[in-house]
Amino acid sequence: MPAKSNNAPHLFQPLTIKSITLRNRIGVSPMCQYSSEDGLANDWHLVHLGARAAGGAGLVIAEATAVSPEGRITPGCAGLWADRHVEPLIRINRFVRQQGAVPGIQIGHAGRKASAARPWDGGAHLEAEAGGWPTLAPSALAFGAELPMVPHAMSIADILRVQNDFVSATQRALLAGYEWLELHSAHGYLSHEFLSPLSNQRTDSYGGAFENRIRFLLETTEAVRRVWPDRLPLAVRISCTDWAPGGWDLEQSVELARRLKNAGVDLLDCSSGALIPGVKIPAGPGFQVGFSEHIRRETGLATAAVGLITDPAQADQIVRLGQADVVLLARELLRDPHWPVRAARALGQSTADMAPRQYSRAW
Template identity: 55%
Template structure:
């Protein structure tokens, strides 16, 4: 029986339950290097009972960072601390995932608690951004440089090199970040891609970079190891990317070896009418799953055990990703088990606090 707390096997990897800690940027790295904050942040979600703990958006190049304090995997030396973190997650029975990312035109920003504004290229902690076209995300921002053929190839090479480092670091899952208005989303959305070459115009051309990255990563990531892609299922803007486009894309990605679509939305338009309500993105995951047969993950204002369990039981998604609720409650899976009348493993150090059934 499919339940929130039942195991699921994807490829050669079994997850002890269907609760995933969604990638959440901590903006706490130095030159891409992780530190003890990341160990405690991710480690506490593993002791809290999650089946998969997904590391935050991790830049494949320095210019691919959202902020100067983003996590990175663009050089070998960065693997050491991540390797320690992965080992701890495994010791707690959790699987470890990494989200590989390039922010494109939404890069070169200040950290959120200092305003989050974009930093100009000629200012300390700022750099030139890149995108599909020379269209800034917001009026008044410095325009990104449109990637030429060499730049596009460099992006593919950077994702490939980061995936190789992910293999060496010991991750169980790679997720390619193609959502929230970051570089790969900027290419597939007609709102941010005004190119006239083979990377612009038609649907097939606009998804070309994402598909090329997926195929390149799959070549270095063992075929039986889970490969996820996070997409924005809609731009929530007329004339933009739509759920129909996402269904079509999901079928293509499935054929290319992607195992699961992590289904988010928005982020590519500075002002969009997004109806943010509990579970507002779940139906997108359900539609993609039904129409293509690919596994999906649901994310977005999923805050209670009952809500998460209902998504799985109804077959709307195969995994449920918990984000901000996990920041409020690192032990969400343990509390979910109590609320749903299930019995799951607690860390032996915490067993004396385990509620009696």
């Protein structure tokens, strides 16, 4: 390890943002479970999120949770559009906290990618007879491929209503005991659809110039920040590039990060892609880490890196080199909820505050 890195933060160094301290830099990336009915969390979510909290992650971010029924990707997606959604989440979050992890949630609206079948049912747009519903987007442009439904181009009233839905969902997330909130503005869902010129061809103040395309997200962020307490971290996930000519790119992401920082965002979660089908993505180990590193260096905003991070030394290096403040893992934590404990052992770090004492004889 180079001398400079010895004093640098590492994977198992706690991170404090606002009043919240993560016990380490490992987060569970939000992962749709498609297992809700009417948006409600149930025992599956308790076990799924609870197991990963017990597995030692510092941060457990619950799946993309719809701010309105029409904002769900599938009929099985989680929601926070009604007060009844809060109670089952309180139980889950209490358990996550008891395990020493910070409970977080990602809220979003699926835009033109809503009204789809669950992935294990093919993932294609649902016809009305099969339980589908009309979709909304900045412009009446279909995603294509298995999602051919042409969305309704949002009126200004639609925009205000969805922004209000984000605010109401935020208030319910607070009541549910979440301590970390992430706005979903990535992967081709509604907020990302506003950002990219490939999906936003509006001619009003929400389309065209960069300033206009970022307006939906900035206004939503500002409105959310007004009701999400100052003491709690607010994150935004973006796709740092569409990987497509004429689309959203890293340069715009840097400028957006500056604006989001000014709007009170504490961390940018740096993902990529999924705005349009058929795009070639050079996926490989840590392939999105460079976006996080660049944005962190250029703007001074804290970042999370995500995408094919599977190896303890790789994850540790990302933090030590200042490429990100937090690493988020998705599929590797599905394969092994105890990855954080394994990683600590592999890196010679203490597992004292991570491995549940019920399991202490295993380690």
